Amino acid sequence: MPVITFEYQDLKELGINIENDKLIDILPMLGSDIEDFDDETIKVEFFPNRPDQLSVEGVSRSLKGFISQEMGLPKYKVSPSGEKVFVDKEIENIRPYIAFALIKDVKFDGEKLKQIMDFQENLHWVIGRDRKKVAIGIHNLDVINGDYKYIASSPVENSFIPLDHLNELTPKEILDEHEKGSKYAKLISGFDKYPIILDKNDKVLSMPPIINGELTKLTEDTKNILVDVTGTDEKAVQQTLNIICSSFGEVGGKIESLDIVYQDKTITTPDLSPKTRKVRVNFCNELIGGVNLNAEDVAKLLLKARMDTKIINENEVQVEIPSYRIDILHEVDIVENVAIQYCINKIKAELPNVSTIAYENNWFKGEKTIREIMIGLGFQEIMSLMLTSEENHYEKMKQIEDDHVQVSKPITIDRTMIRKSLINSLMEFLEDNKHEDLPQKIFEIGDTLYIDESRETNVKTVKKLAGAICHSTANFTEIKSTIASLLSNLGYEIEISPSNNSTFIKGRVSNIKGTSKNGTVSGFFGEISPEVINNFELEYPVIAFEIGFL
Numbered sequence: 001m002p003v004i005t006f007e008y009q010d011l012k013e014l015g016i017n018i019e020n021d022k023l024i025d026i027l028p029m030l031g032s033d034i035e036d037f038d039d040e041t042i043k044v045e046f047f048p049n050r051p052d053q054l055s056v057e058g059v060s061r062s063l064k065g066f067i068s069q070e071m072g073l074p075k076y077k078v079s080p081s082g083e084k085v086f087v088d089k090e091i092e093n094i095r096p097y098i099a100f101a102l103i104k105d106v107k108f109d110g111e112k113l114k115q116i117m118d119f120q121e122n123l124h125w126v127i128g129r130d131r132k133k134v135a136i137g138i139h140n141l142d143v144i145n146g147d148y149k150y151i152a153s154s155p156v157e158n159s160f161i162p163l164d165h166l167n168e169l170t171p172k173e174i175l176d177e178h179e180k181g182s183k184y185a186k187l188i189s190g191f192d193k194y195p196i197i198l199d200k201n202d203k204v205l206s207m208p209p210i211i212n213g214e215l216t217k218l219t220e221d222t223k224n225i226l227v228d229v230t231g232t233d234e235k236a237v238q239q240t241l242n243i244i245c246s247s248f249g250e251v252g253g254k255i256e257s258l259d260i261v262y263q264d265k266t267i268t269t270p271d272l273s274p275k276t277r278k279v280r281v282n283f284c285n286e287l288i289g290g291v292n293l294n295a296e297d298v299a300k301l302l303l304k305a306r307m308d309t310k311i312i313n314e315n316e317v318q319v320e321i322p323s324y325r326i327d328i329l330h331e332v333d334i335v336e337n338v339a340i341q342y343c344i345n346k347i348k349a350e351l352p353n354v355s356t357i358a359y360e361n362n363w364f365k366g367e368k369t370i371r372e373i374m375i376g377l378g379f380q381e382i383m384s385l386m387l388t389s390e391e392n393h394y395e396k397m398k399q400i401e402d403d404h405v406q407v408s409k410p411i412t413i414d415r416t417m418i419r420k421s422l423i424n425s426l427m428e429f430l431e432d433n434k435h436e437d438l439p440q441k442i443f444e445i446g447d448t449l450y451i452d453e454s455r456e457t458n459v460k461t462v463k464k465l466a467g468a469i470c471h472s473t474a475n476f477t478e479i480k481s482t483i484a485s486l487l488s489n490l491g492y493e494i495e496i497s498p499s500n501n502s503t504f505i506k507g508r509v510s511n512i513k514g515t516s517k518n519g520t521v522s523g524f525f526g527e528i529s530p531e532v533i534n535n536f537e538l539e540y541p542v543i544a545f546e547i548g549f550l
Contacts, residue, residue, distance in 0.1 A: 002122040003035055003045045006056040006115065014060040014251065016069070023063075029343060030062055048409040052243050052324040054122040056115060057250040065306045066341065073308040073320050076249035076272050081256035083146035089263045090152035094188060095195045095208065097234040098150050099241040099269040102141060102256040103248045104224045113220055119247065125413050127240050127326075128209075129406075132187055134231040134240050135209030137197070139216035141224040144199040146258070150230070152193035160204035161214040171196065171207055180211045197228055238269060239326045245270045246324040274308070274320040279334040281315045287332065288339045290348035301341040302334070327409075366518075367445055370465060373489045377482060379443040379467055384425040386447060387415035392424050396535035398502045403451045405459060418449040422466035423503065423546050427528075430470050431536040438540060439471035448548075464523075466546040470538065476508045479525045479543035487514045487547075492521060499524050503532055512547065523547030 008020055018026070024034060027044055030053070035043040044059070052058045064070040085100050108116070120136050128134035151158075155172035162169060162178055171194040174181040187209050188194055197205040206212040208230040218225070227244055231237040245255050249272075260267050279302075281295050293301075298317050299309040308320035321328050328334060339347065371381060387407065392414065394401040405418040419425065422444050429442060445465050452460040469479065480496075487494050492514030499511040501524050509526030525545035533542055 049327040055119045071303040088151040100258040104254040131209040137206040137228040139226045149198045153196040242323040304341040305337040426468040443467035468544040474541040474543045
């Protein structure tokens with residue numbers, strides 16, 4: 001999860017005078033975890049559902065409400081700058097959405113410059129999925145001139161000096177030669193042209209989502225900035241800009257809007273107007289439990305959560321939600337804020353009034369048998385998270401990325417999707433334990449998730465079993481013998497056919513299907529490709545199998 005570091009003095013400069021010990025007690029009540037602290041500095045880990053708290057200004061804003069120092073909706077004035085951003089039609093198929101803001105009278109002295117860079121990078125992966133969905137650029141406004149252009153550039157035109165570089169490079173050279181270019185080239189690879197942002201005089205501001213230009217680099221002397229946010233999701237782009245602008249607005253930055261001119265529409269960004277929802281008092285009491293709140297209580301608690309309220313009747317409260325609170329999607333989320341401001345520790349625990357008779361699910365009875373057979377074959381069971389990353393699941397495994405369930409606000413950069421296969425989890429385990437003695441024989445029984453629009457939830461869960469063996473002489477015959485023994489002991493008649501699974505060595509991989517009175521299983525087995533083995537930094541051959549229970 002994202003960790004932010006700030007000094008107690010930073011909060012004092014923002015108007016909060018709380019004793020250090022009391023601050024340590026309060027912060028966890030706001031949904032954070034104290035990573036470390038000393039007499040001057042504190043490191044705080046926040047859940048990714050609150051990206052607005054990933055800056056010291058956001059933390060200060062929430063704290064002021066919790067201690068009743070400031071109540072209600074923060075108001076940030078947005079003035080029109082009169083400037084425009086013209087969006088090239090050709091950019092639609094590459095990275096189609098953009099939002100701009102000007103922020104004046106900012107201060108970057110002391111640690112502030114580093115803090116804003118950390119804030120930017122935390123937003124990049126909490127909302128931006130490591131720049132794939134959203135990328136942010138923050139520029140020195142005083143060296144450029146509006147209006148601005150967001151264009152699709154030829155790979156060899158619009159050369160510029162990338163950030164922290166000495167020489168001018170073309171967009172293609174940046175992707176081929178620059179460290180950031182190599183890292184993020186996959187985000188715009190496959191296109192004949194690349195995104196570029198220009199000012200009125202055709203000076204290059206940045207090449208999103210890759211890198212900014214050295215021309216607009218921030219320094220401690222920077223007083224006025226331009227913020228650009230580009231991406232593939234229009235809503236996420238605008239939400240990210242709102243969070244950044246609100247953070248600067250909290251310390252007196254003067255926010256100015258621009259008109260974003262598309263081919264078929266013009267929108268103005270940022271839009272910091274609040275959303276309006278209703279919350280029911282009886283729903284709050286029912287969901288929280290152990291409390292007996294009335295409409296006045298709910299309204300006051302939500303004022304502490306930095307929302308404006310209006311009591312409609314004894315059971316309904318109208319709530320104005322600030323634009324930076326992108327985590328509030330449902331009435332339940334408002335109730336959560338009521339509980340937080342009431343103070344979770346004050347809520348009396350109650351046992352649910354439910355009576356049930358438990359019995360063992362038939363699947364788990366069969367799972368016991370599978371475990372006994374695998375252990376009898378010399379395997380050791382592992383248990384891994386269902387969450388993984390596209391890099392580990394597809395790139396390292398030499399698989400083509402397809403439709404999968406993504407985590408909207410991932411806790412870490414390597415936990416961004418729900419797995420569709422168990423093999424990469426086994427490879428990750430072997431990578432983490434390559435210092436252990438060989439042979440290593442491991443297996444896992446676990447859930448995988450597939451998109452299925454025919455179902456109410458749009459997904460289906462598939463139970464799978466996977467096993468892997470690593471030692472110097474591991475080969476196709478060994479893994480074939482292993483899976484044949486497994487399925488035979490489970491009572492399946494097996495059928496083997498050729499496979500083109502790219503994770504494995506060509507010609508040393510097969511599909512397998514098992515049929516019995518209890519149903520069918522299907523999967524594959526073989527020798528893992530040397531390239532995949534190298535991707536996980538292993539030094540010995542690996543053989544593996546995976547079967548799904550249909």
